[in-house]
Amino acid sequence: MSTLIVTAFVTLDGVMQAPGGPNEDVDKGFAHGGWQVPYVDEDFMGLMTGIFEQTADHLLLGRKTYDIFATYWPRVTDENNPIAVKLNTMPKYVASRTRNSLEWNNSHLLTGDAAQAIARLKEQLDGVLMTQGSSDLIRTLQQHDLVDEYRLLINPVILGTGKRLFAEGAAPTAWRLRESRTTKAGVQYCAYERAGKPEYGTFELDEEG
Template identity: 35%
Template structure:
């Protein structure tokens, strides 16, 4: 049985929008602005170790394109990521949830374009191990709302933006979580791991 793990970077006030500044959000670019070299080195080591321990990726179409543009080789696109991390991400089976995408530019990718909750439930039955979700905030909200997410991993960046798209939006009900682990990454980042309390 698969386990869906949401793994994301977030500001102290919960903003996930435009971490690298490429979307043009006026408060974007926070990923690199408020941390030092050691923070980013330790962050990358954590991301690499995490990717090495999963069996598949589950992404929305926009996040799939964003990661593909940075991870695929041949055009110098594996920028600012370790080769080991990029190689692992490229080699993993990828499931892209999209109602508009016909195919993905990534290898080992399958587009899920039917009923998202049904297809993801089936995916959890097929995959033995962790299914990692990066970015994909609309998808993340669906996973949480449909009680399909099993674990939440947050890397909290030391900044309050005061505006921007947040990870959590309105839900139909309370969503209790259980803290599993907390640790510091580098000098400025904090990593939290939560389990969703199902039922």
């Protein structure tokens, strides 16, 4: 059975829409595309290289993110670019209701109900199944309690609008901080692993008799 890890670039207010460019995702008139680019430095790239090289065995994508990646990464053919080499060769699984075929090397289409298909995929695969981008797909994973770990790269910027990592309907879950570090540009990397269900308490004072 595989471990499903959500890797996401987010702002301080949880926005994950269009980090890489102004035309990446303009849904609902989003005008802040490319907000992450100023924070991508050597530390950041080292983190991402380590994530892909050392832990990611399979990539899980929604259709929109797949389309973005499939038009970009096959054109990056530098054998000294470890992220490009990994992405272009690793198995990629794509949840889509509109695509009938996939052109990017080693890509596999998941059809039917996405949550059921991914639950089966987790059972069938070994190693780490990792998402990148794919905010709509992540919401489905959260609602069906399929996420085993989060790897968040939190950028020091607030946008006030855009698609967020967490929304109403996510399954209540407790998480344990397993690893954290900060890049020179101020991006906070946090890795959280599941820690069961939330526990509750109270600060209310006992009523005096």
